[in-house]
Amino acid sequence: MNRRSPAADAIQDAAARVRSGELWRVGALAEKTGKTVRALHLYEEKGLLKPAKRTKGGFRLYDERALLRVQWIDRLQELGFSLTDAAEFLDDMRDESSGPAAMLALKSFYASKLAETRTAIERLQVLEGELQDSLDYLAACTGCDDHTPRHACPSCDSGAHDHGPVPDMVAAVHDPG
Numbered sequence: 001m002n003r004r005s006p007a008a009d010a011i012q013d014a015a016a017r018v019r020s021g022e023l024w025r026v027g028a029l030a031e032k033t034g035k036t037v038r039a040l041h042l043y044e045e046k047g048l049l050k051p052a053k054r055t056k057g058g059f060r061l062y063d064e065r066a067l068l069r070v071q072w073i074d075r076l077q078e079l080g081f082s083l084t085d086a087a088e089f090l091d092d093m094r095d096e097s098s099g100p101a102a103m104l105a106l107k108s109f110y111a112s113k114l115a116e117t118r119t120a121i122e123r124l125q126v127l128e129g130e131l132q133d134s135l136d137y138l139a140a141c142t143g144c145d146d147h148t149p150r151h152a153c154p155s156c157d158s159g160a161h162d163h164g165p166v167p168d169m170v171a172a173v174h175d176p177g
Contacts, residue, residue, distance in 0.1 A: 023052060023061040033070040040070070046087045048073055079113050134169040 030037045043049035044060070049069050051060035076086045089109065096102035144156070153174060 023063055024066075026051075026060045026062065029062045029066055029070075032067060035070060042083065043070070043073060046083050048083065048087055048090065079117070130167065130169050133167040137167050137170055 024032065026037050026040050029035075030040055033040075040049060044051070049062075049066060052063040052065070053061045055061060073083070073086055076089075077083075081089075093102050093105060096105055141153075141156075144152075
């Protein structure tokens with residue numbers, strides 16, 4: 001009877017999982033996540049991503065958890081975190097000895113990021129209003145002759161602009177008198 005070693009069984013199991021779609025090589029993970037292979041290797045170098053297994057030949061094999069982790073890294077980067085910041089955060093989480101302490105740290109982190117995100121949304125809503133006011137004002141800039149000099153714009157007396165003052169975002173581009 002020809003018995004295989006546990007390592008050989010694990011390798012064959014990993015190969016079967018790759019064929020069934022449960023595990024992916026780094027190229028397939030890159031395709032699924034829209035990242036480059038180099039980016040995924042960098043994530044691994046920084047301690048942000050770990051393959052579920054490696055083949056006998058040393059190929060990295062990733063599972064669904066890797067997809068979730070890459071999405072999480074993307075979200076942190078959208079929040080302004082560098083990869084180093086994200087790695088430090090994960091290290092801090094790993095340093096917590098208990099689950100509740102780790103989840104409390106995660107909750108605190110997410111609450112802080114939610115507050116920052118809401119502040120950013122408020123700033124963007126103000127900017128949206130300023131841009132809309134500017135576009136509304138500029139939509140009325142159709143009454144002047146094509147040969148009207150640009151320096152005349154700050155003192156435009158077109159009746160189409162009667163709805164209020166020149167928006168700051170329009171006034172700011174005029175050269176001083």
